Amino acid sequence: MKEVTLKQIAENLGISITTVSKALKNYPDVSKKTKALVKEEAKKLHYKPNVFAVNLRTKQSKTVGLIIPEVVHHFFSSVVNGIIEHAEKKGYLVIILQSNESYKLEQKQIDLLISKRVDGIMISLASNSTDISHLQEVRDLNIPMVMFDKISKLIDCSKIIINDRKAAYVATKHLIDSGCKRIAHFRGALLPQNSIDRFLGYKKALEDHGIQYDPSLVYICERVDYKDGIEAAKKLMSEHDDIDGLFCITDLVAIGAISVFNDNGIKVPDDISIMGFSNWFISSAITPSLSTIDQPGYKMGKATFKTLLKEMKAKRKELPFKPITKVLETKLVVRNSTK
Amino acid sequence: MKEVTLKQIAENLGISITTVSKALKNYPDVSKKTKALVKEEAKKLHYKPNVFAVNLRTKQSKTVGLIIPEVVHHFFSSVVNGIIEHAEKKGYLVIILQSNESYKLEQKQIDLLISKRVDGIMISLASNSTDISHLQEVRDLNIPMVMFDKISKLIDCSKIIINDRKAAYVATKHLIDSGCKRIAHFRGALLPQNSIDRFLGYKKALEDHGIQYDPSLVYICERVDYKDGIEAAKKLMSEHDDIDGLFCITDLVAIGAISVFNDNGIKVPDDISIMGFSNWFISSAITPSLSTIDQPGYKMGKATFKTLLKEMKAKRKELPFKPITKVLETKLVVRNSTK
DNA sequence: CTGAAAGCGCTTACAG
């Protein structure tokens, strides 16, 4: 089967390539009759424009790139969902890359996307990305870019985030309000902004309510996953026996912790109240169901793409674009792991 | 900043575009001196080839398409993970589309990928995809394609699957071996091959072990998710009070069912033993932890891409390619939801 | 070893 080209159609109809091209794109200076003829022939031959040629001419690919730390993670896959659904509606395809929380990979992937000439880039940073020269390059090349969730304050671009500090404050305050006096925190790694912010929210809530902040009650979970939660909970149990509240940086960590407490006869929430973070749907399925902070992944994906779209449009029209920062609402979800 | 092109480099160096192009691609008929010169200049100017032009010339995009029913699903996101990791290693980028289990969307997405001229397509079918003309078109256009997990027997292409029937047989047999006499099954929709196969495995296991198959014990879960599990379990409870075993088509359904039984004072596994399917990591975190069948998502993704790569290579060399079917191993994982 | 030229398939400014 030979590829059908404009030339093919033109020859069949005995007219010029120019006219065929214009007819298919509904240029006003082509007669109705010709348009009809051309379109019919195109349909008959199952003509599909060669995007490679179109890309080369129009200098855009109608493709955008997305880099996330990890696909296999409910929050990020919700974001992906929000992004690809809205991108598709607008005729954009999404190339997804996974940095595996590795700064080096992230750097390579940015390079890849640049050399693939995607029309725009969406990114949530790896935890150890402190150097941001690769992102600065994207800015320097004037490629539209939006950061979401795990952002860097050092880069001037649009950002879609939640107020992590406030959300963590609300979570901790809920523990305090329900009577907890000695509250531990399972935090994330030291570098990521959201790990820092959630920690600060925790600390601030304690201080605002007359509870002394005790650094020995803060445990680091590098990968903020289920296993991390299990390990931290075991350590916590061995080092402290007077804890009555625990705020975990993610639901996954909280679920790991709960399973340890369940196994060791520590009653949740009677002995210890537990708060998660993100409202992964499974939090309502475990026993006891987990109190948490609802973090809107799908919405974040949608807002991220829509913002990128605006910037891409502005670029095409050579209009200036001022980066925006959008803060999405989170909410406290009270279930059975807190009193 | 102006785009750096071969022409630019050629002008700077006072040589021809042809030579620059060849030098950069290490053609043997260019002098070492010239090569060094060209490469240096290219580096200095941060030259990046225009992929749009390269695509047009070479007629390949080094991009492949992936269509899955749902991203937000542990099994599929593991597959995605396996695919994008291996694709990237081989210099391929992956465009991910989500059919949302809709046949219509799936059709459109196939069209999209065809018109984007991806080098190959990987797909796991939507549950209601029975008409397969869109897939036939892919074959007719001679575009390399690999199906995985949710496949159609009617299309002649490579397939990466597990033996669903056997795995379901093993799961059901485990229930029988542990003493269950009256075993219900929460199956998936009627059309998908894997839903059919798991059901058949369940039925066969019963028959092989002298247990009469009773259609009233089979419940349909259209979306095979947590909510479906909850609803089916409620129905089951109200319609039958003598069930001592339950085989669920997915872990998610099983987890939904367990939460209903937990809430209603039905002891798992003492009153009823439960088997899931897929070994989602959370199955080990719930109470009681879930016995299940391990389904290798990451491996499946890896095998899917590797097979596609072979087919793409064969096509480029104009060699014949005979579709292969690879069946990956599953294994029984016994935890606390069965005796 | 180097380079002029054709061509991939499209778009669009321009002429008629």
Add this chain to the structure above:
DNA sequence: CTGAAAGCGCTTACAG
């Protein structure tokens, strides 16, 4: 209303 021509940036068969 139609079409010849230039050009997007690259690759490669061919000539010298």
